[in-house]
Amino acid sequence: MGFWKTLFQVCTGTDVYIRLLDCRLLKALFHLIALTLLLSLVLAWGHSCREAAEIRDISGRLFNETGRLLFFPDTGVRTEKNADKRQSYRLNDQLRFDYYPGQTLTESAVGDWNTPYGLIVMDNGFVFWAENYADGGKGKYLAAPFLLVQNPMQAETVRTGLSGKMLYDYLKSNLEHRKGQRIHFMLPELDGKVVGDYLVSCLGVMIFFGALVSILVICLFTIVFFSLMQLLLNAGMPKRLPYPRLLVLMIYTTFPALVIASLYSFLMIRQVSPQSVFFAIFFVFYLIVFRKIRLFLNPPESRVDDDEL
Numbered sequence: 446m447g448f449w450k451t452l453f454q455v456c457t458g459t460d461v462y463i464r465l466l467d468c469r470l471l472k473a474l475f476h477l478i479a480l481t482l483l484l485s486l487v488l489a490w491g492h493s494c495r496e497a498a499e500i501r502d503i504s505g506r507l508f509n510e511t512g513r514l515l516f517f518p519d520t521g522v523r524t525e526k527n528a529d530k531r532q533s534y535r536l537n538d539q540l541r542f543d544y545y546p547g548q549t550l551t552e553s554a555v556g557d558w559n560t561p562y563g564l565i566v567m568d569n570g571f572v573f574w575a576e577n578y579a580d581g582g583k584g585k586y587l588a589a590p591f592l593l594v595q596n597p598m599q600a601e602t603v604r605t606g607l608s609g610k611m612l613y614d615y616l617k618s619n620l621e622h623r624k625g626q627r628i629h630f631m632l633p634e635l636d637g638k639v640v641g642d643y644l645v646s647c648l649g650v651m652i653f654f655g656a657l658v659s660i661l662v663i664c665l666f667t668i669v670f671f672s673l674m675q676l677l678l679n680a681g682m683p684k685r686l687p688y689p690r691l692l693v694l695m696i697y698t699t700f701p702a703l704v705i706a707s708l709y710s711f712l713m714i715r716q717v718s719p720q721s722v723f724f725a726i727f728f729v730f731y732l733i734v735f736r737k738i739r740l741f742l743n744p745p746e747s748r749v750d751d752d753e754l
Contacts, residue, residue, distance in 0.1 A: 448479050456701045462734050463741055465697055470689045473696040481660045484707045489653035497645045503536045504641035514635040521568030521622045550616060555609040568622035573647035586612050589647045603654055668695045684742040698734050702727035
């Protein structure tokens with residue numbers, strides 16, 4: 446079966462799991478990767494579009510305070526207003542803006558960031574950062590840098606798993622202007638509209654990579670743990686599945702839970718996390734599916750009443 450047909454059938458019933466006993470493990474892994482990429486794209490697009498209007502509005506109000514961002518080959522990025530002073534603005538409960546000209550960034554400043562997302566402007570470029578709770582909890586960061594270096598086409602990849610100290614060291618070594626350094630800019634200045642669009646794009650990238658890592662980690666743990674547990678539970682059965690078949694069934698059992706948990710995330714209910722919803726839905730499907738498989742492989746013996754003998 447193709448990916449879309451399989452996805453629809455595993456999310457709408459359990460009869461398909463009998464047919465999936467003949468599915469190859471590599472095909473199941475391919476379907477899992479495809480679903481992970483699909484859901485990461487949906488989450489990135491959906492959540493970034495949801496926040497886009499507010500981000501652009503905030504960006505416009507911020508630039509009313511700082512003025513435009515001006516680019517100078519000898520000193521780097523400067524704000525139009527108060528160019529030589531450190532500036533910090535908490536834009537809302539989710540996002541902050543920090544401007545560190547020259548040597549004004551300190552290690553203690555990283556610990557003062559009290560929002561899950563932020564934009565840093567320094568001499569040599571920008572960094573959009575997000576606190577990545579999926580990668581070790583509070584204090585671990587994703588960083589999407591845009592460096593305005595000698596080669597204007599040079600691009601930095603997204604960096605993950607950074608501690609506060611690692612993020613500070615990266616900013617100091619890459620974004621502070623060094624004596625004699627000259628920077629080539631593609632634009633002479635930036636206004637609120639351009640920065641707003643940049644923030645929306647960065648948010649989408651952050652959500653995509655965060656969702657990708659989170660989904661892969663939670664699926665790997667769930668599939669391995671429950672397949673090994675099921676292998677032990679089946680040890681006394683007359684007919685039991687080999688481990689690769691258990692892995693295939695476990696992979697497809699995660700699909701309904703992944704889809705429901707991803708859609709649930711758009712409700713933005715903080716009291717119950719999407720991860721909790723995933724485990725709850727998965728466990729229900731796991732019980733139903735493997736009961737069906739057990740009865741299929743080991744049907745109950747028919748009983749004959751004593752009166753018929």
